[in-house]
Amino acid sequence: MxxxxxxxxxxxxxxxxxxxxxxxxxxxxxxxxxxxxxxxxxxxxxxxxxxxxxxxxxxxxxxxxxxxxxxxxxxxxxxxxxxxxxxxxxxxxxxxxxxxxxxxxxxxxxxxxxxxxxxxxxxxxxxxxxxxxxxxxxxxxxxxxxxxxxxxxxxxxxxxxxxxxxxxxxxxxxxxxxxxxxxxxxxxxxxxxxxxxxxxxxxxxxxxxxxxxxxxxxxxxxxSASTAVTGNRFSEARDFFVAVARRMDEHGWPRAGRAARLRLSSRIHALTMLPAAAKQRSGGSVRVLTRYAFGR
Known part of the structure; x- marks a missing residue:
């Protein structure tokens, strides 16, 4: 069943x-x-x-x-x-x-x-x-x-x-x-x-x-689409990947730790959402997305 x-x-x-x-x-x-x-x-x-x-x-x-x-x-x-x-x-x-x-x-x-x-x-x-x-x-x-x-x-x-x-x-x-x-x-x-x-x-x-x-x-x-445009998704994701990188290192999986710190696909996703945030004239979201995409 x-x-x-x-x-x-x-x-x-x-x-x-x-x-x-x-x-x-x-x-x-x-x-x-x-x-x-x-x-x-x-x-x-x-x-x-x-x-x-x-x-x-x-x-x-x-x-x-x-x-x-x-x-x-x-x-x-x-x-x-x-x-x-x-x-x-x-x-x-x-x-x-x-x-x-x-x-x-x-x-x-x-x-x-x-x-x-x-x-x-x-x-x-x-x-x-x-x-x-x-x-x-x-x-x-x-x-x-x-x-x-x-x-x-x-x-x-x-x-x-x-x-x-x-x-x-x-x-x-x-x-x-x-x-x-x-x-x-x-x-x-x-x-x-x-x-x-x-x-x-x-x-x-x-x-x-x-x-x-x-x-x-x-x-x-x-x-997920609406939170991505506002940038809330990436505020959550930033904290998540930092914590996961640490846990993977502690678990003895260094390659997984490096992948979590790089979070490449998530950064690319943030970049793709920038035009929609700019169109909505959401300055706060643009700042969150930009900082996340470029690792700040």
Missing amino acids: LDIMLPHYGDLRLLRIAVESILAQTDDRWRLTVLDDNPAERGTQIAEYFAGLGHPRVRYRPNRVNLGITRNFQQGVDLASAPFMTLMGCDDVMLPRYVQRVHELIEAHPDAVLVQPGVEVIGGDGGVVKTLADTTKRRVYAPRFAGTVTMAGEDLAVSLLRGNWLYFPSLVWRTEEIKAVGFDPALSVIQDLKLILQLVTRGGALVADDEVVFQYRRHGESL
Whole structure:
């Protein structure tokens, strides 16, 4: 069984698309929990939608108070009870073979802590898109392989610190391992990378596969996009990479420490956001992005 935990913040239309993609899975070894973090803004419409589904493996949980993104992620981890789980984005799409392929990979690699299935990127209208960020991920930072590859140890840490090429909402986690570490509530954007690196230093292995079974939606209205333009993402990232570099050195992984101090992909990302910040005439954001990109 796979626990699909679905933290929800957006509109009902995209949520329905996400839920219907889960209902259309070819393998029924899944259980869906929707964690609605602000149901008051949407009234009763969303609750009525799930009541109308009447599906025995779908449950809808409105939060009594707004938890925020990281605490809602952690709630999903706390509630999971299946051996493996995923924290799907509320605007993403599972292609029909996602659950089946994930189970195949777990059965073939029973010691894996993380599974990265194949992903394609879609835009707001659902069409497949090619963005500079995703092209860079695949051509510069992601390992080149055909079929399936297993990575672990310092090599995996270095790879992710040079550029995080994973797609967090598509990842499958070994539940007991993610429960043992948990999300850092002080982080709002880069919390996934911190958690993954902690699992890697605990000895966890990642299995990556090239069969596309998941669609990751990228559009300008996401939290990560808005925080990038304001520069808040990079204020958080600066402190994160400084701390990670120190931890990697202490762990005896000097190459990973150097990669964290260099944080090349993150600096490049800051440079790409400068035009948008300047267009918004946000002097503070321009200063944050500039200082971050050039290492000050």
